[in-house]
Amino acid sequence: MLFHLNPKPPFPLYVSTAVKFLWSSTTPVSSSLVKQCKSLTQAKLVHQQILVQSLTHVPATFLIAAYISHNVPSYALSLLRRLSPSPYGVYWWNALIRCAVSRRQLVNSLHLFLQMLRLGWHPDHYTFPFVLKSCGELLSFRCGSALHAFICASGFDSNVFVCNALVSMYGRCGALDYAHHMFDEMFQRGMCDAVSWNSIVAVYIQRGHADAERGIQLFGRMTEDFRIRVNAFSLVNVLFACASLGMWLRGKQVHGYAMRTGLFEDVFVGNAIVDMYAKCGMMEEAKKVFERMKVKDVVSWNAMVTAYSKIGNFEDALGLFEKMRKENIELNVVTWSAVIAGYAQRGHGYKALDVFRQMQSCSSKPNAVTLVSLLSGCASVGALLYGKETHCYVIRCVFGVDGNDLEDDLMVTNALIDMYSKCKSINVARAMFDAIAPNERNVVSWTVLIGGYAQHGEANGALELFSQMFQQVNYVRPNAFTISCALMACARLAALRFGRQIHAYVLRNRYESAFLFVDNCLVDMYSKSGDIGAARVVFDSMQQRNAVSWTSLMTGYGMHGCGHEALKVFDEMKKAGLVPDDVTFLVVLYACSHSGMVDQGLEYFNGMSKEFGITPGPDHYACIIDLLGRAGRLDEAMKLIEVMPMKPSPVIWVALLSGCRIHANVELGEYATSKLLELGSGNDGSYTLLSNMYAKAGRWKDVARIRSLMKHSGIKKKPGCSWVQGKKSTTTFFVGDRTHPESQKIYEILADLIQRVKALGYVPDTSFALHDVDDEEKGDLLSEHSEKLALAFGILTTSPGAPIRITKNIRVCGDCHTAFTYISMIIDHEIILRDSSRFHHFKEGSCSCRGYW
DNA sequence: TTAGGGTTAG
Numbered sequence: 117m118l119f120h121l122n123p124k125p126p127f128p129l130y131v132s133t134a135v136k137f138l139w140s141s142t143t144p145v146s147s148s149l150v151k152q153c154k155s156l157t158q159a160k161l162v163h164q165q166i167l168v169q170s171l172t173h174v175p176a177t178f179l180i181a182a183y184i185s186h187n188v189p190s191y192a193l194s195l196l197r198r199l200s201p202s203p204y205g206v207y208w209w210n211a212l213i214r215c216a217v218s219r220r221q222l223v224n225s226l227h228l229f230l231q232m233l234r235l236g237w238h239p240d241h242y243t244f245p246f247v248l249k250s251c252g253e254l255l256s257f258r259c260g261s262a263l264h265a266f267i268c269a270s271g272f273d274s275n276v277f278v279c280n281a282l283v284s285m286y287g288r289c290g291a292l293d294y295a296h297h298m299f300d301e302m303f304q305r306g307m308c309d310a311v312s313w314n315s316i317v318a319v320y321i322q323r324g325h326a327d328a329e330r331g332i333q334l335f336g337r338m339t340e341d342f343r344i345r346v347n348a349f350s351l352v353n354v355l356f357a358c359a360s361l362g363m364w365l366r367g368k369q370v371h372g373y374a375m376r377t378g379l380f381e382d383v384f385v386g387n388a389i390v391d392m393y394a395k396c397g398m399m400e401e402a403k404k405v406f407e408r409m410k411v412k413d414v415v416s417w418n419a420m421v422t423a424y425s426k427i428g429n430f431e432d433a434l435g436l437f438e439k440m441r442k443e444n445i446e447l448n449v450v451t452w453s454a455v456i457a458g459y460a461q462r463g464h465g466y467k468a469l470d471v472f473r474q475m476q477s478c479s480s481k482p483n484a485v486t487l488v489s490l491l492s493g494c495a496s497v498g499a500l501l502y503g504k505e506t507h508c509y510v511i512r513c514v515f516g517v518d519g520n521d522l523e524d525d526l527m528v529t530n531a532l533i534d535m536y537s538k539c540k541s542i543n544v545a546r547a548m549f550d551a552i553a554p555n556e557r558n559v560v561s562w563t564v565l566i567g568g569y570a571q572h573g574e575a576n577g578a579l580e581l582f583s584q585m586f587q588q589v590n591y592v593r594p595n596a597f598t599i600s601c602a603l604m605a606c607a608r609l610a611a612l613r614f615g616r617q618i619h620a621y622v623l624r625n626r627y628e629s630a631f632l633f634v635d636n637c638l639v640d641m642y643s644k645s646g647d648i649g650a651a652r653v654v655f656d657s658m659q660q661r662n663a664v665s666w667t668s669l670m671t672g673y674g675m676h677g678c679g680h681e682a683l684k685v686f687d688e689m690k691k692a693g694l695v696p697d698d699v700t701f702l703v704v705l706y707a708c709s710h711s712g713m714v715d716q717g718l719e720y721f722n723g724m725s726k727e728f729g730i731t732p733g734p735d736h737y738a739c740i741i742d743l744l745g746r747a748g749r750l751d752e753a754m755k756l757i758e759v760m761p762m763k764p765s766p767v768i769w770v771a772l773l774s775g776c777r778i779h780a781n782v783e784l785g786e787y788a789t790s791k792l793l794e795l796g797s798g799n800d801g802s803y804t805l806l807s808n809m810y811a812k813a814g815r816w817k818d819v820a821r822i823r824s825l826m827k828h829s830g831i832k833k834k835p836g837c838s839w840v841q842g843k844k845s846t847t848t849f850f851v852g853d854r855t856h857p858e859s860q861k862i863y864e865i866l867a868d869l870i871q872r873v874k875a876l877g878y879v880p881d882t883s884f885a886l887h888d889v890d891d892e893e894k895g896d897l898l899s900e901h902s903e904k905l906a907l908a909f910g911i912l913t914t915s916p917g918a919p920i921r922i923t924k925n926i927r928v929c930g931d932c933h934t935a936f937t938y939i940s941m942i943i944d945h946e947i948i949l950r951d952s953s954r955f956h957h958f959k960e961g962s963c964s965c966r967g968y969w
Numbered sequence: 970t971t972a973g974g975g976t977t978a979g
Contacts, residue, residue, distance in 0.1 A: 347970095384970060385970095386971090388972095418973070421972085425973090451972090454972080457974065487974090492976095524974095528975090531974085531975050533976095534976065563976040639978090665979080699979055703979070
């Protein structure tokens, strides 16, 4: 009476489907009948009969087998729990545990093991390797070593299968010493077989870097000193290590060994050799091996396709892809994903989408990798609509499916967050981030959102989130990507203090593996936060530099008006053997423009295509127009616009208008404005420039006309705001701001300063007060501009002699610039002001910009 | 046991 405890079947009766499998309730259920179960339904029907007829052992185990093969282990378990312990039945417990491990239900597999013990079953030498595998995968040294003790107590420590599994478990948990000790013990007891050697070699190899090299050495001892017969597994293992370490010479030796021993014929070995050469960048060798392989499978083809795609040889990757299609070679999800990723990584998001559609029409089922690649394609071209479509697909087909890998789910979610933030839907991205359980967010979830905020003008949000990262109960350590994103946000805000803290964190926590990226971001952060000296120190201490490092430093010098320094860096860069690219030249031209080095700028502009083969783009032209405009060479600027090979974009006309403002060239300025309006790019910035230009020319009626035009067409001037760095925090001021608790003091200091500099010859330039378009905004008096308030607050709170650091979101007002120059004569601080265009260092009555701003 | 994926800088 095995089933009397469970009089009810665990599921409803299947009457309609019983037609083919019907027998009368009097027919005894035999083993052969159970074996005939072809479907889950049939198995359930038999189960019902068993319940009715109270059966014995034999058919029950067949049913268990049927349930396991039909992927419903819970039914199998309910049967198994009711069997009495027997050596024969252990097989089914093992099958259930193995099933859980293969479905990556690792904790569940441990529970099964415990249940088995509790019910009085005795595990055998097949049980332990499965359970040990779970401990290893769970990285649970505690469970693994407890199990080790149990194994010793039950005498299984002399079984080679179990001991090999112990070696792997310890290795997987990172306990290298334990793994090696275990292996040594086996070695001394003469227990080692080829699998033991493979296991210990694999332990070293999987740890990577120097340990992997030791693994390769061990492999050498295994083959040469101990003459252990190597199998395909060993070779694949060691080839993987050679590939990831770039040890192609050793890989070549293994290749030779495989040829001599005939193991090359094994398709796994052949694939691993192809992969090894491909990863070591030896595509010709890889191709030769690939062509020589008698038996190729889809993995062989994919190894080549993905290798070509990865090194950017997309032509050959696509060529092979087409060949696969022509020769009717199975295209699996990896093939499709590789092609989709190839397009996505080259910014061809739409082509990636096209391949995705082809994949669907071939009834190939995409997996997490495919979707992640596809989403990165959508992100790269800002295709929000397609991104949303992919999101729908994800909801329909991926999430909530039983047995789905949670890690994969998270990766897809992260890719979705990234897609939404790159497509400027930062709020959706945020909502998705918030919807992930806090203990499930990984470093990428945090990084993509921080990066999203940093890149879309919400740098404060980025830094807030970065700070939150450290306050979580489930602390996730930021990686080099996260650090770079946070530094980017600091650079945007000129948040020097925060940036310095991050720098200190980087030094304390040794981010060696990604030095270059982080260092470049540090150089950028320091130069954009006004500490060009610190930027130089970081730059000088760098172990390696690339074009970005040099350009970041040059940008810094350019922004600070140190044009000669910038050009010196440019020369050093060339001497160091780095080839300038289009961005480098943009920075050179910018530096010349902001230091009034017109002729040098023109020389570089004219030489860039001749000497370096870089065709000037719209941005280079805009820079040169800006340079000529600042210098008052407006006719030349106009002539250049007329002959430039592309249609002038709005930035070109803004650059020209800006020059017209400085030199009060009303006629040309009006022309530039009309062009801007034609292009539909008339915005608050260009109207303000126009109004300032009229003011400079003394044409007050036109100023009033523009103000009225702006008012009636609903164009509002972007509100100016300035923030000043304090010892502990940053304080922000808007025009006429009186919200600060020390507001009264701030205004008093300001009034006093103005009074004193007036005595030195400062005359307020009222033309700048006319920026204001809203008559209601009475507060926009010259003396209440945000930068002036920030300065007064800085004087109030900064220790004597220390510089005052102010940042403004738009260009500094001309009157403020004059006032600051005078104020710097009477205060004991250097004023470092960053506006949207450049840095101004005010000291002892002069500004570093020398009028070029 | 072999092939594929996500987040960063000028």
